[in-house]
Amino acid sequence: MMDSEMMEAEAASSLSSSQQAFSSGQNDVVRDLLTLARQLITQGKPSEALQAVVAAMRTRGGDEAVFESLHRARELYRTRLQENAAVDKLASLFAECAIAEAQPVVIEAPANNRTSPSIAADPDAHGTSILAESGRMQVVLDAVSDGSSFICLKCGGLVSKHRKDEHYAYWCC
Known part of the structure; x- marks a missing residue:
């Protein structure tokens, strides 16, 4: 019985060390992909950089991780787009008020004023x-x-x- 326990312990130890080696190798691949993505951004190649980032996410967490990240990015984009639209509308309203107050009120236009x-x-x-x-x-x-x-x-x-x-x-x- 002692032999079987030792074999199980050795197998578990061997499995654990191979998982650590795989995890370490996986981390290196992810790190390399992200480094490549940064280089591509500085070279002005954002589409290729995005592909490298997606590959890194897929390596680390599979397609589900890619889907979750893209979903979060879409939600952030929509939120910021709505915030910017509200700010633009408010700025336009303030500008309209400022223009209305700055323009003098014309009571009657002269008869010789011929505007198109x-x-x-x-x-x-x-x-x-x-x-x-x-x-x-x-x-x-x-x-x-x-x-x-x-x-x-x-x-x-x-x-x-x-x-x-x-x-x-x-x-x-």
Whole structure:
């Protein structure tokens, strides 16, 4: 009986040492893959770096580890995207308030003032601005407030005042 116990102990010891050697080799492979990923990032190859990181995750924890990491990354991306959209909207609202307070109230326009009817004085007065529709209202507000651009009421485009004639002649529908 003593021989069988010794054989079991030796087998367990042998199994334990082979598992440690495999684990150590696995750690070396993971370390090498992550080092390669860092090098690829510095070389400007992010797709190849991502492949190396995924291979390292798969080596360490299998496909399940890859899935969990990608799921966490997707959730973080969505959260940050929502936070950025909220911040952009708040910044646009503050800018609108600042512009509204900075612009003097015009009671009556002079009779000789002939502005083109296709130029919006109020940024995105009719909600037709392409930039505003795509969530970039701050760009519209900045361009109109400094007087360098206008919103075309025909097409909703933000147009430089210097390019007004070309816009109407070649671009506007």
